[in-house]
Amino acid sequence: MGGSSRETWSSELGLALSLIGVAVGLGNVWRFPYMLGMFGGASFLVIYLVLVLALGIPGLIAELSISRYVGCGPFRAFVRLGMPGGRVIGVILLVTALAAVAYYLVVIGWVLWYLILSVSGVLFEEGVSVGAVFEGLTNSPILQLVMHASVIVFCVLIVSGGVRRGIELASKFMMPVVYLVLVLVAVYVFSLPRAVDGLTFYLRPDWGRVTGMTVLAAMGQVFFSLGLGSTWIFIYGSYMSRRYGVVRAAVYTAFGDTLASFIAGLAILPLTFVFGVSPGSGPPLTFITLPEILRQLSYGRLISTLFFTALLFAALLSAVPGFEIFIDALSNYGVSRRSAAVLMGVAEVVLGIPSILSIEVLLYNDLLWGSTMLPLASLFSILAFGWFVRTSELLKELNTNDQNITWRILYYWVRFAMPIMVILILIYGWISFLT
Numbered sequence: 133m134g135g136s137s138r139e140t141w142s143s144e145l146g147l148a149l150s151l152i153g154v155a156v157g158l159g160n161v162w163r164f165p166y167m168l169g170m171f172g173g174a175s176f177l178v179i180y181l182v183l184v185l186a187l188g189i190p191g192l193i194a195e196l197s198i199s200r201y202v203g204c205g206p207f208r209a210f211v212r213l214g215m216p217g218g219r220v221i222g223v224i225l226l227v228t229a230l231a232a233v234a235y236y237l238v239v240i241g242w243v244l245w246y247l248i249l250s251v252s253g254v255l256f257e258e259g260v261s262v263g264a265v266f267e268g269l270t271n272s273p274i275l276q277l278v279m280h281a282s283v284i285v286f287c288v289l290i291v292s293g294g295v296r297r298g299i300e301l302a303s304k305f306m307m308p309v310v311y312l313v314l315v316l317v318a319v320y321v322f323s324l325p326r327a328v329d330g331l332t333f334y335l336r337p338d339w340g341r342v343t344g345m346t347v348l349a350a351m352g353q354v355f356f357s358l359g360l361g362s363t364w365i366f367i368y369g370s371y372m373s374r375r376y377g378v379v380r381a382a383v384y385t386a387f388g389d390t391l392a393s394f395i396a397g398l399a400i401l402p403l404t405f406v407f408g409v410s411p412g413s414g415p416p417l418t419f420i421t422l423p424e425i426l427r428q429l430s431y432g433r434l435i436s437t438l439f440f441t442a443l444l445f446a447a448l449l450s451a452v453p454g455f456e457i458f459i460d461a462l463s464n465y466g467v468s469r470r471s472a473a474v475l476m477g478v479a480e481v482v483l484g485i486p487s488i489l490s491i492e493v494l495l496y497n498d499l500l501w502g503s504t505m506l507p508l509a510s511l512f513s514i515l516a517f518g519w520f521v522r523t524s525e526l527l528k529e530l531n532t533n534d535q536n537i538t539w540r541i542l543y544y545w546v547r548f549a550m551p552i553m554v555i556l557i558l559i560y561g562w563i564s565f566l567t
Contacts, residue, residue, distance in 0.1 A: 138203055139295045140373040146300040147368075147376055150449075152388035153303040154364045156310060157450030158239060159357040161443050162418045164393040165400040169410070169417075171349050172341030173333040177397070179342070180350040184358075184386050187351065187553055190546050191360040191510065192382035194517040197529040199369030200378065201521065205460030206363040209370075210512060215520050221512055225363050226461050228505045230476075233454030234483035235497040237287075240447040241279030242419060245269055247440035255423060256433045262424045266416075276488040281481055286448055288477040291455045292470050295371050299452060306445035313442035314392065317435055318399040321406075324429075330402030348560035352507075355557055358389055360510045364453035367460060378529055392446070399439075418443075499561065507557045514554065518547030 141147040168176045202209040206225040210218035249255035255265065269275060290302045321327055359365050365385070372381065400422065404410065407425045426432040426439070455476050462472040487494035517526070523534070523543075532539045 138371065140371050141300055141376075142296045144376050146296070146304060147372065147381060148384050148388070149303040149307045150300055151365065151368055151381060151385040152392075153299075153307050153446075153449030154368055154453050155358045155385055155389035155450075156307070156392040156446045157357075157359075158236070158243075158443070158447050159353070159450075160389065160393040161314075161396045161400075161446060164353065164357065165397050166417045167349060167353055168334070168397055169401060169404070171346045172338050173401075174335050175337040175339050175342050176346060176350055177334070177394075178337055179347055180353060180393075181390065183347075183350050183354045184390055187550065188354045188358050188360070188386045188389075189382050190542055190550060191355070191514070192358065192365060192385055193378055193530070193542065194546050194550075195360065195365045195510075195513045196369035196372065196378045196381055197526060198513050198516050198521065199366045200372045200374070201525060201529050202370065204370055205367045205457050206509075206512075207457065207461035208464060209366070210516065213516050213520050215512075215516060222461075224505075225509055225512070226457065228501060228509055229363060229454045229457040230479065230483060231497065232501040232506065233451055234480050235487040235494050235501070236447075236451055236454075237283050237480055238276065238280050238484050238487045238494060240283045240444065240451060241276055242266075242269060243440055243444045243447055244279045244283055245275070246419065246423065247437065247444055250433060250436040250440055253433060255436065256427055262420050262427065265423075266419050270491055273485075273488050277481075277485070280484050280488060283448070283451070284477045284480050287452055287455050288473045290448070290452050291459060291473045294469060299456070302452070303449055306449055310442045310446045311392065311395070313438045314395040314399055317439055318395055320431070320435060321399055321402050324402070324406045326406045327402040330405035331398075333405065334397055334401050345560070345563075348556060349564070351553060352557045352560050352564075355507055355510065355554075357393060358386065359450070359453075360506075363457055363509060364450070366513060367453050367456045370460070377531055379531075504558060504561060507554050507561070511551060511554050514546055514550050518543070518551075 141150065168180075198213075199206075199209065202212045204212065206229075207222040210221040212218075215221065246255070249265065254260065255262070290298050292298060293301065322331075354360075369378075369381075372378070400417070403422070403425050404417075407428065409421055409425065422439075423436065426436045429435060455473060458476040458479075459469055459472040462475070463469070467475075487497055526543070527533060527539070530539060
């Protein structure tokens with residue numbers, strides 16, 4: 133169905149690293165360790181791994197197959213599929229991408245500032261309070277705006293190069309750095325006393341702590357981490373050549389994302405045990421607790437510099453698809469890639485200002501766009517896969533046949549079970565926010 137003139141990834145390696153770059157972001161390095169700490173350590177990890185297989189990979193298959201089939205971004209995709217209200221759905225997804233990226237870029241700006249403080253050594257000067265540093269950052273709209281705008285410039289530069297010479301090139305460079313740094317930090321942490329206690333917490337399940345909320349939290353983390361429903365995966369899938377298999381792409385995306393989360397947990401959670409900090413200390417773990425711990429290490433400044441470099445790279449690659457969605461939408465009206473990228477950059481500077489002025493607004497944005505609209509948006513791809521595309525077309529995209537029992541199980545699972553799962557995730561998002 134897609135147009136033949138559409139740019140595609142140059143190689144399967146480039147496709148793999150780009151898709152993994154979408155999935156690996158703040159959700160892996162920032163959110164996953166503290167979620168695991170809050171919900172029982174290894175028991176949460178086991179449940180999470182099961183749900184990656186049950187929800188993550190089928191969800192990725194649905195989004196990648198549908199997006200490659202239509203050959204365009206989410207703004208036009210559901211019109212082409214003939215779904216009722218397809219144009220309205222496209223507008224909703226475009227607005228969601230614009231709004232979700234806006235507050236996410238503000239947080240990436242915090243990462244950039246911490247990297248600058250680590251490189252300069254300011255974060256490690258005697259008498260400096262990390263809590264005061266974070267408070268000073270969040271209470272300074274000008275500083276946040278400068279960091280926010282700087283991150284946007286990076287994103288604009290990447291997407292201006294196009295799919296192959298921009299996104300794919302950046303992914304090939306940045307993603308290996310992310311993995312290398314996480315592994316190096318984990319190895320260093322293992323050499324510290326009491327790190328084995330953190331490793332035990334991480335790898336020995338405590339099933340007595342498992343509740344229904346644990347399962348819902350793990351379910352939500354799968355969607356959050358893999359970027360399902362955010363249309364980030366969708367836009368990249370629309371650039372897939374038919375030389376590459378959808379199922380294989382989904383598997384290595386899920387594997388790469390889960391591996392990054394696992395290594396991040398190995399690097400961060402043992403540190404909390406070494407210094408007697410609660411592993412479930414929540415979002416401040418990355419911007420207050422962890423930097424305070426790093427200040428006490430022998431090579432803390434180096435570790436901090438490497439860590440925030442990796443976090444910045446991962447976060448940038450997760451934000452770039454939001455720009456690509458906007459560029460794809462405007463290409464329908466004859467706007468060039470570079471012009472659309474700059475226009476998106478200007479819009480994001482403005483849209484990020486409310487989150488800069490108030491952390492409460494940022495948290496509400498996370499609830500509305502991150503915990504509500506993104507899972508809701510995933511329903512559109514799931515419904516399209518299960519109800520609005522001919523089975524024969526799906527079989528072509530999945531390179532299989534109607535007699536394949538695995539395909540049949542996948543099809544009915546996505547068609548009937550996954551919509552229920554998404555609704556449960558939505559309910560969990562609101563419950564966790566309110567409590």
